[in-house]
Amino acid sequence: MIKEIIVVEGKDDVAAVKRAVDAELITTSGLGITDKTIEKIKTAAKNRGVIVFTDPDYAGEKIRKIISQKVPGCKHAFLPRELAMKDKDIGIENASVEAIRDALSKVKTEVFGRNEFTMDDLYKYGLLGEENSSILRDKVGAILGIGYGNGKQFLNRLNRYGITREEYESAIKKSKEN
Known part of the structure; x- marks a missing residue:
């Protein structure tokens, strides 16, 4: 069980991460991230810590940046683009169990x-x-x-x-x- 709560973009990402690891997750609903979701992330960060694990694309980077600005001190996991591709779609939901586990094993904390x-x-x-x-x-x-x-x-x-x-x-x- 991963101690921190993992923040992903959507329900398909939740399913993919849950196949790979035992963890609690919060979804941002993509770029539609609300103040209510930010408050959930702040509470999670305070109580257990948070790992931001967004898609390796423009939207994922933008969401990561929003969270980093509003919830300082988060940990971050990154999935290589080529491991997140299926046809022309890019996202965590396309990654293998091994790729997700590897990305989560290389978590980085902001300094x-x-x-x-x-x-x-x-x-x-x-x-x-x-x-x-x-x-x-x-x-x-x-x-x-x-x-x-x-x-x-x-x-x-x-x-x-x-x-x-x-x-x-x-x-x-x-x-x-x-």
């Missing part, structure tokens, strides 16, 4: 005011400025459990989720082995 990494770190290892930078960021993000993001988002996640330099360099090395 504020940290600036360990700069854009130079992304350029240095080819995560920016190269033809395959997007693919490399996707691989490194999956290894680190921080998901995919453009250069600015990726840098933000490196700093916000407390990734160490050792973890970063190890993930880059591992991503280039595959």
